[in-house]
Amino acid sequence: MSHKLSRRQILKITGGFVTGVAVATLPSYVKAQGYFRKKLAVRKNIQSLTSHEKAAFVNAIKATKNTFTQGSTVSVYDQIVDLHVEAMGFMSEFKPTGPAAGFSPAHDLPAFLPWHRELVYRLEQALQLVDPTVTIPYWDWTDPKALDVMFQDDFLGPNGEGVTIEVPGKGFFQGGPVISGPFSEANGWVLNAGINIDNLTLESRGTSLTRFIKVPPLDEYPVSEEYLNRVLGLDDYLTFRAALEGWVSVDEKGNSTPDWKLHNYMHGVIGGASVKDINATPSPDNWTKILGTMNNITSSPYEPAFWLNHSNVDRLWAEWQDNGHMGSEFYPASGQPYGHNLNDPMWPWDGGQSIPGNFGQGNALSLLPHFDPNDIVTPADVLDFRKLGYTYDTLIHSDGSHWQNNSGRHDGSSKNPDYVPPTQRYLGM
Numbered sequence: 459m460s461h462k463l464s465r466r467q468i469l470k471i472t473g474g475f476v477t478g479v480a481v482a483t484l485p486s487y488v489k490a491q492g493y494f495r496k497k498l499a500v501r502k503n504i505q506s507l508t509s510h511e512k513a514a515f516v517n518a519i520k521a522t523k524n525t526f527t528q529g530s531t532v533s534v535y536d537q538i539v540d541l542h543v544e545a546m547g548f549m550s551e552f553k554p555t556g557p558a559a560g561f562s563p564a565h566d567l568p569a570f571l572p573w574h575r576e577l578v579y580r581l582e583q584a585l586q587l588v589d590p591t592v593t594i595p596y597w598d599w600t601d602p603k604a605l606d607v608m609f610q611d612d613f614l615g616p617n618g619e620g621v622t623i624e625v626p627g628k629g630f631f632q633g634g635p636v637i638s639g640p641f642s643e644a645n646g647w648v649l650n651a652g653i654n655i656d657n658l659t660l661e662s663r664g665t666s667l668t669r670f671i672k673v674p675p676l677d678e679y680p681v682s683e684e685y686l687n688r689v690l691g692l693d694d695y696l697t698f699r700a701a702l703e704g705w706v707s708v709d710e711k712g713n714s715t716p717d718w719k720l721h722n723y724m725h726g727v728i729g730g731a732s733v734k735d736i737n738a739t740p741s742p743d744n745w746t747k748i749l750g751t752m753n754n755i756t757s758s759p760y761e762p763a764f765w766l767n768h769s770n771v772d773r774l775w776a777e778w779q780d781n782g783h784m785g786s787e788f789y790p791a792s793g794q795p796y797g798h799n800l801n802d803p804m805w806p807w808d809g810g811q812s813i814p815g816n817f818g819q820g821n822a823l824s825l826l827p828h829f830d831p832n833d834i835v836t837p838a839d840v841l842d843f844r845k846l847g848y849t850y851d852t853l854i855h856s857d858g859s860h861w862q863n864n865s866g867r868h869d870g871s872s873k874n875p876d877y878v879p880p881t882q883r884y885l886g887m
């Protein structure tokens with residue numbers, strides 16, 4: 459089998475030119491057309507990745523950092539990070555326009571889960587252009603060994619170094635720029651200074667990935683299975699989303715209290731923050747300084763662990779859905795800010811209805827990708843993750859068959875009438 463992928467097909471996926479590494483790897487992509495797409499792609503636990511799979515993931519991420527679409531001065535990866543940055547440009551002080559103005563399309567509201575499902579999915583599509591076998595693995599927060607696996611030279615590289623943080627009453631902790639491994643500046647992981655904007659100061663954080671792993675008070679790891687199961691046992695989407703994103707904790711009776719947990723907290727375990735009060739809730743109200751990239755709410759996708767964290771968020775939502783909460787009854791139809799109701803288009807996949815203001819002092823707004831006006835995505839479009847062509851290793855029986863969701867469909871193959879081939883959904887840049 460050696461038919462060539464046509465230029466038209468390439469354009470369909472990226473919406474523009476593909477240069478560099480992606481072109482060099484076209485034969486494997488063509489091969490994928492033959493068999494890979496017939497099955498759902500499976501996202502795996504980082505613990506079960508082979509060394510080859512880790513290398514393929516790292517290679518694909520770095521390739522998108524060096525792939526440019528026509529008309530863009532920044533890479534595909536930079537543009538994806540910029541989407542996450544400019545989601546903050548919808549806060550009123552940055553003067554956004556359109557129906558989504560005034561509320562983040564991505565965080566602290568119901569569309570957190572569908573918005574990030576789409577973002578992770580689009581990065582995964584870009585990675586699969588480089589290597590069709592790559593999926594985005596997940597970081598199981600209850601796994602005590604996960605950080606050890608992640609921060610090795612054969613995967614995401616080590617902690618940062620060169621900066622010592624004194625935490626009153628707790629001692630001294632290390633972090634700083636990542637200076638070795640695949641995501642060091644020396645090895646080509648150079649952040650765009652105009653996109654890497656500090657969420658508190660609105661100033662550039664420079665060009666280096668920084669890590670401050672397990673600096674108190676953001677040092678509690680792993681998450682207890684008991685607590686995670688309590689969250690997975692919630693029935694109401696709004697409470698489940700708030701608890702999984704991590705703005706609240708829930709007690710045994712399911713009552714919520716403002717807190718800093720799960721997804722939010724995991725950003726802090728890798729990124730860290732200096733705080734006013736070591737005993738207060740370690741949320742942004744209490745931060746004096748954001749330390750590492752992962753904890754910078756806007757440019758955190760420059761930390762590759764971001765995708766492992768969000769793959770896990772998405773997996774837990776998928777498991778919750780499969781466990782009796784699949785379908786549109788388990789997502790708010792109305793009553794939420796624009797962009798967060800079931801059938802609202804979610805910026806930036808909204809046909810150009812809403813435009814953020816410029817976040818920070820650089821030109822982040824001008825670096826955003828341009829999406830096709832018909833490239834519209836609503837929460838309803840992404841509720842059924844299998845329709846996007848992927849599943850998780852935790853949702854597959856040992857005999858290889860897939861879980862049945864509560865709509866009774868057994869959709870482990872392309873025979874599913876609702877199945878949309880991944881190549882029909884694309885980066886749109």
Ligand SMILES: [Cu+2]
Nearest residue numbers: 721725767768
């Ligand atoms: Cu996140």
